[in-house]
Amino acid sequence: MAILSNLHDSDLLQLLGDGREDAFTEIYKxxxxxxxxxxxxxxxxxxxxxxxxxxxxxxxxVKARDCGDQFAACLSGDGRQVCGF
Structure with a gap:
């Protein structure tokens, strides 16, 4: 298994969708x-x-598989929505 810090966001999202909590920890960091x-x-x-x-x-x-390669943009969009912008 690759070191998670070396994985692309889309790979982390796939692992997250498969229930890997360590993938969430890496995304968080x-x-x-x-x-x-x-x-x-x-x-x-x-x-x-x-x-x-x-x-x-x-x-x-919840949205792990929906973001794919657009993960950073997905986060920005979520942030704006949550903030009401």
Whole structure:
């Protein structure tokens, strides 16, 4: 098995869709800081930004197979939707 940090997002999403919790952990580590920074830009609250990011990342579990190669764009779209933008 490849080291998860070396896998492409679409591969991680496939593993996530197959129930691999370690794939979710890798996605979380990969995107957490960037998403919180974006959330903070819109909310001006660290706590609100972190809550939004948690909601978005939990939504990834549900949408894992729908995003495919457009994962980063999918996250951005989810973030805007959750924030009401």
């Amino acid at each position: 990969r995107y957490w800081e960037r998403l919180v920074a974006t959330g903070y830009y819109y909310t001006r609250s660290k706590e609100a930004a972190e809550e939004v990011v948690n909601d978005v990342l939990m939504g990834v579990v």
